[in-house]
Amino acid sequence: MKKHLALFLVCWSSVLPAGTKVDLLKQIPLIPAPRMMQDNGDPFPFPRRISIQGWPLQDAEQRRAIRGVIDLLSAMPDVELVCDRPADFSILFSHDPAVDHPEGYVLRITRSGAAIRARTAAGKFYALQTLYQILGFSYYGPGFLYEGEETELPDAGEKKYVPAWTIHDYPRYSTRSLMLDLGRAVFSKAYIQRIIRIMAHLKLNTLHLHLYDDEICGYRFDSLPLGKENPLALTKTDLQELVRYARDHHIAVLPEIESWGHVKSVVYHFPELYGGPGMYGGASFAVGEKTFAVLEKMYGEIADCLPDTAAIHVGLDEARWFVAPGEADKGYTPEKLVTIIYDLVQKVARERGKHLTVHMWADHKGRPIPAWVGANLVLQPWKYRHADQERIVQAMSQYGGKDKRPVMMGAGITSACRSGDFSATRLWCLAGDPYPNVLGATLCLWGTNNLADRLITLYAGASYLWSPQNLQPAEGDPYSEDLRFRFERNMQNWQLIFPDAAEAALDFDRGPEVFLGRYLQPPFNGKAVTPTLEYKP
Structure with a gap:
């Protein structure tokens, strides 16, 4: 044989x-x-x-x-x-x-x-x-x-x-994730269910829902006014149904609640929480008791939608440091902020009899993490360009290792780096392969709800996450261009036998195309989806 x-x-x-x-x-x-x-x-x-x-x-x-x-x-x-x-x-x-x-x-x-x-x-x-x-x-x-x-x-x-x-x-990585950006685009329940079916078929097992950002709040909270201005936001009932639907397809839902930066759509309703701009505009919270009280309510409502063992992503990326007025004497530091947020998540978990793991972005060079938190906090560095190969290897050298905390890798696309998604994902999956603490990677779909246009991110990324060593590019193909062409050709053939991934079906369930908070199609092309996009705190 x-x-x-x-x-x-x-x-x-x-x-x-x-x-x-x-x-x-x-x-x-x-x-x-x-x-x-x-x-x-x-x-x-x-x-x-x-x-x-x-x-x-x-x-x-x-x-x-x-x-x-x-x-x-x-x-x-x-x-x-x-x-x-x-x-x-x-x-x-x-x-x-x-x-x-x-x-x-x-x-x-x-x-x-x-x-x-x-x-x-x-x-x-x-x-x-x-x-x-x-x-x-x-x-x-x-x-x-x-x-x-x-x-x-x-x-x-x-x-x-x-x-x-x-x-x-069997898979190389235990956590094979896709992230949808509800903070810059809109996703209906039916559309997400279709995406779940595609994910399951490609053996992905985690759906990361980035619930809000500076531009849009994509989830309508019951306990807070957040998301009320967005007629296309998911409701609590929607999220509960999606969690069940995903579970039936062997997929866990990982909601992300930005807890420091990228929070302009929250500040729109709570201007007193505004500390100042983030690293790239938008808004950062003022670190203080009022902010913590709102975060606790958000964590609690989202935790209600999750199973007894689950995870919540708390963001913490690309923010600037501002302390709330009158609280400068409380000794807040970025490291203490991580501790406070971690403790808030664990508090809502205990109150509901649940076990919640905390995920957070590792930001640019990482930040101090209290040693006592241990393996219940997962760090996630990210890069989205082939040109970042050296930085990807450096990140794995920094975060990977037998005695280090769990790591998720941030791959896929961002609105500013669309061309590197394919090869950057491959680089992450190969760089993380030697390290036992690397759980897997997230195929990020930042800025857009047009999955049909970026389906290669999902299709090829799923294969890299399952068996990265089997998919090396040929000699003389340093940027994986030939490899990408073959993937795209085979993806089109796969779409012929798997109708859930057909372009017309994806576009139908998607509804209006949205990019960075604005409609891209008539009759609303160029208009903001919600007033939070153009709000200036």
Whole structure:
């Protein structure tokens, strides 16, 4: 039997000598790339009768988890789908405590069926996503994957084949996150639910919701006036439903409550909390008791929406230091501010019987963190450009290490650095690989709600987070331009078999496109979404 590292999956050899016959089934672009694959023999014709066995379909939550595969197979006109009955090809699930990783799985495909082994529901779910892509490309792929290629299977243009593979798979990083910027753009509940389905299919497991910023408050608080000026803001009920919906897709929701800088949309309602501008304009809080009281209410309301074990991100980036009038004698320092905010989060957690981990941005060169906080506080450095490669390596050298606190890496795009998202994410995931305290990375989508336009950030980033060492660029491609082209080509093919990620569907659920707090489309193009954008404290 022949072993293949996952690099083969995307037909990375983009230029073939004339007359070369390509291995047909190695054209299937599995994303994220699995850790290890093995041939079980020759490919076989696509089965005409498929059964699903060993999955608790009577449970509503479990039915939702398998819905994608059921929809895929049900849409195939010449395939009959049955449940818990014999068929030509059976998809069989089994619990196997011997599978090493909690999110890992073993998928074995033979002519008689697909056997999935995992020790957790998440592992089974991720195996399903891989199987979805294999069956989807095997059935529909002859129409677009192999066009113009002479293949090993002479009738590939007319007939459909399934590869006989065994896949052993698990993620490199335990936290694989996407961040949506509700502080500069608008996201409806339906749109976020679609994004959750895409995330789950790509095996991402954390949704970071940046709830407000200087420009917009994207969440309408029940206990405070914040967000009342935004007709498109998420409500508390929306957030609770999204937390449940995400959980059904093996995704945790990580809300971010800016707690020092980037708070102009809060100061709009509480001008007495204004200390001065942030590092790049906007607003920073005045550090003092009134600010802490408002923060405690915000933490409490958001904590009410979260499960018993969860996390809250408190921001703390790009702020300037201002102490509230009359409180200069209280000994506030940036380090003490971290302690106060951490204690506030833990207070609301205790009052609700919950365990809340605190995340915060590491800012430019970091800030002192009280040693006693320990592993319950996660630091997050960030960079978004390929040109930042040296700084990314330096950040990992500073924050990574066996005896250091947990770290999340900030990757993806920012409104000011759109071109470096792909390669910067790859650099982070490779730089963090040697360090055991690196939990993972966040694929940030700063400034915009147009995911269709930046889907490569999510598609490629998911693969880097799952298996970073399998995706090195070729020699002579220092900026990953050729690698990016191949990813984009394969992403477009993937969109053909995964309709949740179709551009038209994304745009429909998105509604009006918003960038940095302003509408980009008629009839409101150029107008502020909310008055907080143009407010001057």
